[in-house]
Amino acid sequence: MYYSRKLKQDFRIAGLIPAIIILTSFVLTWILFGIRTGYFVLSMGFVIYAFFSLFLYSRTRNISYVAAFLFQAFYGLYLLFNPKGLLTTPDARMANFFLVCSMISTIWLVYLLSQRKTKWKGREVFEMAAKSIQPDPEGFTSRPRPAGKTDFTMDDLMGFAEFLRKNLIAMPHREDGIIVFIIIKMGEELGYMFNPEGFRQNGTWVSFDFKGNVSVSMSKKDYLDFKEELSFDQLCDNLGKLFISFMEYYKKGETQRILDRLNELKLGLMS
Numbered sequence: 001m002y003y004s005r006k007l008k009q010d011f012r013i014a015g016l017i018p019a020i021i022i023l024t025s026f027v028l029t030w031i032l033f034g035i036r037t038g039y040f041v042l043s044m045g046f047v048i049y050a051f052f053s054l055f056l057y058s059r060t061r062n063i064s065y066v067a068a069f070l071f072q073a074f075y076g077l078y079l080l081f082n083p084k085g086l087l088t089t090p091d092a093r094m095a096n097f098f099l100v101c102s103m104i105s106t107i108w109l110v111y112l113l114s115q116r117k118t119k120w121k122g123r124e125v126f127e128m129a130a131k132s133i134q135p136d137p138e139g140f141t142s143r144p145r146p147a148g149k150t151d152f153t154m155d156d157l158m159g160f161a162e163f164l165r166k167n168l169i170a171m172p173h174r175e176d177g178i179i180v181f182i183i184i185k186m187g188e189e190l191g192y193m194f195n196p197e198g199f200r201q202n203g204t205w206v207s208f209d210f211k212g213n214v215s216v217s218m219s220k221k222d223y224l225d226f227k228e229e230l231s232f233d234q235l236c237d238n239l240g241k242l243f244i245s246f247m248e249y250y251k252k253g254e255t256q257r258i259l260d261r262l263n264e265l266k267l268g269l270m271s
């Protein structure tokens with residue numbers, strides 16, 4: 001099924017910056033100091049980024065970051081011990097072992113990528129919220145807006161928060177009497193990881209308080225990311241109802257339907 005896109009095209013490359021830095025460092029070191037030193041710098045880049053992937057897993061519990069960690073760590077070690085590496089040994093079995101492990105973890109990572117497990121789904125959330133809204137400028141307001149009410153137990157809310165976090169749909173923050181779900185688009189995850197409180201203050205979120213009240217606050221940046229000026233009230237209302245519907249699916253044990261609804265939009269894997 002085809003859906004008319006409401007959001008502007010996304011040209012952010014923030015997620016590629018670490019890879020660009022690593023490859024640029026490798027090329028410059030190779031030119032200036034030779035291939036062995038170049039491979040050492042490249043291997044250290046992979047190993048350092050592997051531990052960053054482990055940090056991302058600790059924040060999200062998303063399994064794709066484990067696959068990324070294994071690929072980056074094993075390939076970094078292979079570069080270190082391969083025949084052109086800085087720590088090469090007469091016995092090639094160690095380097096070959098690391099290479100095979102990196103290939104296996106690559107297959108796992110590609111599989112998760114094909115299943116959209118690696119994708120932050122903020123754009124999908126915004127597209128779904130805006131799907132039925134026609135252009136009707138009403139003016140932006142930064143005030144949180146009430147968006148409905150629903151019933152759930154505390155166990156429901158905690159489990160729901162964990163589900164959204166693991167599947168990169170929204171990042172939960174527990175505050176006094178509420179849980180705030182921060183919506184993060186692909187390419188914004190590094191900004192969130194390095195400054196979660198700042199992102200919370202300047203981002204779009206949906207909150208559930210412990211009495212079942214749902215509120216929405218949309219950032220001006222996210223509102224202006226739409227191609228046209230949409231009804232702000234209806235957009236916030238739809239966003240709240242969307243999360244309420246996700247909660248209903250969760251309570252029924254139908255979490256796969258949430259993922260199916262997001263994935264059927266078929267947005268780009270890197271957007």
